[in-house]
Amino acid sequence: MTANTHTSAIPPELNLPIEGMSCASCVKRVEKRLQALPGVAGVDVLLSTASARLQLAEGADAAALLQASAATLKQGGYGLRQRAWRLHLAGLSSASCATRVEKTLSQVPGVLHAQVLLASDQAHVQALDTLEPLVLLQAVRQAGYQATLEEGQRTQAQPSAWHSGSGPTLLAAALTLPLALPMLALLWGQHWMLNGWWQLALATPVQFVLGARFYRAGWAALKDRSGNMDLLVALGTSAAYGLSVFELLRQGPHSMALYFESSAVVITLVLLGKWLEARAKRQTLGAIDALKALRPSTARVRRGEQELELPIEALQLGDELIVRPGERIAADAVVLQGCSQVDESMISGESLPVTRGVGEPVVGGAVNGEAVLHLRVTALGAESTLARIVRLVESAQAAKPPIQRVVDRVSAVFVPVVLALALATLLGWGWFDGNWERALIHAVAVLVIACPCALGLATPAAIMVGTGVAAQRGVLIKDASALELARRVQCVAFDKTGTLTEGRPRLAALVAAHNVTPDMALALAAALQAGSDHPLARTVREHAKTHAIALPTPTLTALSTEAGRGVRAQHGTAQVVLGSTRWMQELGVPMQALHAQAEDQRTQGHAVSWLARLSPGEPPQLLALLAFGDTLRPQAAQAIAALHALGVRTVMLSGDHAQAASAVARQLGLDDFRAELLPQDKARIVTELRAQGTVVAMVGDGINDAPALAAADVGMAMGGGTDVAMQSAGITLMRSDPRLVATAIALSRATVRKIHQNLFWAFVYNLLGLPAAALGLLSPVIAGAAMAASSVSVLSNALLLKRQRDR
Structure with a gap:
């Protein structure tokens, strides 16, 4: 059952586990019965998963629809696979409390019947066998009470040899x-x-x-x-x-x-x-079962001065987890203390462990490698990364x-x-x-x-095997249509920054003018960028810190930003400025001495900024040029080569200037590129490519890529990108590795074959x-x-x- 932790929200769909289907004719009968129910906008029934996915119409009552589904299936000789849960409740003080909890549990998507017994502080819940008990516990907590599972219910009962067939x-x-x-x-x-x-x-x-x-x-x-x-x-x-x-x-x-x-x-x-x-x-x-098995059954939690071993269902947001080397992380969290290598291979498909330190996020289900980690829980149940992955795979398999x-x-x-x-x-x-x-x-x-x-x-x-294999390799396919379309892709359009490149600028070169040392120029540039959150400013400061550059004396004062031009500050009796070529021209700064070096940097795809001094009564003096570049992802060239091997054309869409885009396209061997684009321009170009009869996949990672992802036949969002990009895409790449684009297309072709x-x-x-x-x-x-x-x-x-x- 696909369910939200909020009981008041109506899910956009219901996933029903069905028993009694034996062939494709049964599928058609079940589909016909469910489609006739009021509030159902669409139905997909699959024999392979013995399940039905109901798309709810706007304003539909999920709980009532579930009851109606059970009734109509029973009339047709089928049923819903169910399981009974017993919860122990704490905090009930009157019959109104019992009524409130009973109503809350009844509204949880997937619950068929709920009864609260005040005398024994118990709740008896009859629900679909796909409903996670953690959802029930969270619903009770949101109602203001505490709940735990009765002993012996935490694991799903395995069918006997007789009942298994x-x-x-x-x-x-x-x-x-x-x-x-x-x-x-x-x-x-x-x-x-x-x-x-x-x-x-x-x-x-x-x-x-x-x-x-x-x-x-x-x-x-x-x-x-x-x-x-x-x-x-x-x-x-x-x-x-x-x-x-x-x-x-x-x-x-x-x-x-x-x-x-x-x-x-x-x-x-x-x-x-x-x-x-x-x-x-x-x-x-097997792929879904393997993902579900990643979550441990218990977690080590520090509450106050006590260190407790608690069942996973008892975890709460904000709990402090203690994870020892070799143990699985029980929930999505952020590192409070410690630094360790974390194995996320079963979740992201990344073969090598990744380093996680204080302030960095970790994913529930990953394995802690070498040191004790203290973590703060940030997501539980249906909101966890693992649960979202499982829902995406199940959704793709049900479509x-x-x-x-x-x-x-x-x-x-x-x-x-x-x-x-x-x-x-x-x-x-x-x-x-x-x-x-x-x-x-x-x-x-x-x-x-x-x-x-x-x-x-x-x-x-x-489709079940194909989407499962894809998930194990770090490719999440949102629906079967995306899987089927991906095999026909003829052209892949890449966003540049953050997709083919790391998305983190670096100081590629600093060339000092005559009579100025590089260290002096770097010190002035770093001082000018003090307090700025701009990515280029952080790059300059980090570079100066790495090279142990001392701040200039006297200290710079009166720092100010010139919108679209650069920054300026007072340095003694003179002013120091750092900014664009156009601003330097407006200020009359002579740049001829470093013109050749600037052109060389632009040819390499780097953005150029200039550092100059403006002294009263003297002509402006050029101090240095700073060139900034974005590092190509190490896998980018392999990704383009793999797509060419599949017979797929590649094009890059970038907001950078033409020289920078041309340099990247040349290094990677791209077939084409378009530069100096706004977000709407990217979507327009994707639409134009499709109008030519080309099946287009768009790969991006940012909010500005969302229009182009939606405009493409197949949108592919990089896993390190924004939620907006992932929601606009039919396929999510769990790692920031562009090679997964070729993996997705190859798996699509193999699956459809x-x-x-x-x-x-x-x-x-x-x-x-x-x-x-x-x-x-x-x-x-x-x-x-x-x-x-x-x-x-x-x-x-x-x-x-x-x-x-x-x-």
Whole structure:
């Protein structure tokens, strides 16, 4: 359940975990039911995640919609996966307190029912099994009370072997094996048959106990005037079983026209296929599970003079955490004391540990490396970085790309077409040779082989694995549309500052004029920049500090800033100025002596400032020129080369002057660049590129990049950038590494390639299998094995994406 920690806020969407879906036809039925609910603006239902994502209309009541969803799903034979939580409450003093807490919990997105018992200070909550208990605890605290989980509830209960699917499968196999042995004996030329009454005794529990799920789901589909895979299996195996019972009663226990083994083997194979399918699905969700597992269950907290070991749910904003070497950081925080190497590889994809010291942020789930850290908690629960990453990945996996909607339309008519084909097969064979028993077996084969599971899993399985692999490598994909579009990108437009460069100016050169020492010039420039927060001013001061330059005497006074020109100050009887070329020209400062050096610096892409002295009664005197440059990211050239290897054109959009932009473009090997641009100019150029029929991706990191990110086909925000940029982008790069752009495009291409492969084989399987079964070329047993193999093969092919290499 995607939920905010504020209980009063209505989320823009609801993510519902659904149980009971078995094939693509179920997906269409669930979608139709949920779409009909008032307050629902859009629905995406996925078989691979067994979930539905509801987009809420404006003003919709999330709590009421959740209740309505549960009711309509129950009518259709489905349900919501739920879990009960028990909370111990503190601070209740009256029935009104209990009512307030009960109302607060009921408003938490994902809660189906909440009851507070004042006598025992307990709250019993029935909620979706995807709801994090921390959200419940935070809601109670926001209401002014304290809450803790009852003991033994902190970990999600693991399903038993029986409920996970292996139990029914193994039991079905044990009962079916004696029925199948005569079939195997025929391969060695042996002819023997199990007594018919024994066959009935073995096949009946398989058919009606272990196969009861097919009858329940098939009956629910019939009541809903629809069909699904369960209905096909139930009809097919019931026909084979019923024919066998008829022949047993008519001809006795030694009849050769018994097909108990066919019905039992088909049910066993389908159960086996669903079990293998469930295991493969769990692997496709491995990336999300790995992210969720990063958060430790307990944290070491200092409160007052005490150091306590508390469950993660008991943490509060502002708590002081103590993290020892080798321990995981329990929550997003800022360093209060200590300095250590922190491993953030599982979160950002950064392979090397990063140094974090006092005042710097750390991410919950990262591993502390070498020293004790004292931290102040800054974010918890749904607001933490880890939770936001998980939500982004889950959101991408829950969204449907356009290609899947075409498949859903095909699946909607699939079951009725199969039923018609099975009936035609029965009648055709019966009239053709008069052997109605053989005709029924061929019709059963048609029903059994026609499973739309592979069609329903083909697209979402690849998207789940692809987005999961991307997240592990530091690429967060907001939705499936961005994933599908990224593969078609023909041109990548980069912002320069902070994207291809570090975004931190450096003093590239200081050239002193005649009769002035560099140290004297640097001392004057640093003194002029005292107190300024401008990035260039900080650069000059840091450079002077690094070189231990003493401040000039006498001290500079009367510092002032000339907007758009530079700064000036009084130095004794003279004035000292530092500023632009235009200002120097206005002041009459002669710059010819350093003109050649200035042009050389501009050619290298550096911005030039001038330092001069203005003395009463004397002509202005040039003291020095200062050249400022932005360091290229060490990975930038590799990023451009990787994109060229993918056949993608690169262009840089910059607000800097043309010479600086040209120098960067030349060093990196960019195909094109545009300089001296305003934010709206960047968006305009992106729009112009798209108008030429080019699919454009924009990569940026700042607020000024947001319009261009929104204008592009695919927006990619650098992880070190602003929240505005990330919200405008369909893809977020968790590290400030431009090479991740090529990684995102390569993964998109690989994922869509897997989707096409899966759809091809899913359609081919049915196009070949159905006619073969109708023509009598497949037995029900072979059809059942093929049906199970089709779904497993689609999932296995999707899992091969984990081998996709970075560019």
